[in-house]
Amino acid sequence: MAGIDAWKDVRALIVIGRPLPRDSDVSILAGVHLGAEAAGQYHATAAGLWMRDGRSRTIRVLRHGNSEAEVIRAAICDDELIQVIGRGRGVNRKADRPLDVHILADVALPLVHDRILPWDSIKPGIYEQMLLAGAAVDSASDAYALSPEMFSSLEQAKSVFRRELFKGQIPYVYIKGLTLKSAAYRRAGRGRGWQRAWWIEGSSSDIQLRLEDGLGEFAEWFPD
Structure with missing residues (x-):
């Protein structure tokens, strides 16, 4: 990353994760570069x-x-993150060209921080994950059919929906700042009830076709 100048004008820089070699490899490098017997x-x-x-x-x-x-670990992990953050050229910015830096990692860097938040308080819930995958639905069984990689089983999907979606009520607080489109739909077959779908991008017809690809042709589809 050192020397790359491509992000000198970005408004925000998001750093996800950090490099961390195996502790045994760090010990070996300490021996090679520092001549130390670095067990541990x-x-x-x-x-x-x-x-x-x-x-x-x-x-x-x-x-x-x-x-x-630890000197070697810090050079590989912490110092490299400082290099990444430096690609935003924050030291060259003025008040009219601010840079926001978001670090999503368990590291303590020699920087001044505005906020420290635990990951569990901001990580995407199942509703946000479905939206980012293309569309969110309020049915656990439909969500499992559409995105089985998000759940270990149908029962686990139902448990997640009960826990995160507040007994069927979509937590709109999670999606503050997003403009959502929505539609009511009913799958074909006897005894099928009405469900709802939400999405961010795409036309109503495109989303309908996308959902039908995983759920089968709908009996009815009414976009809002």
């Missing part, structure tokens, strides 16, 4: 973060138990 392994520990408001926060990170091996 990774362990979770608390690390401090600097906040813009002057407060300090701590998070759990992985560090190597050997100090020489």
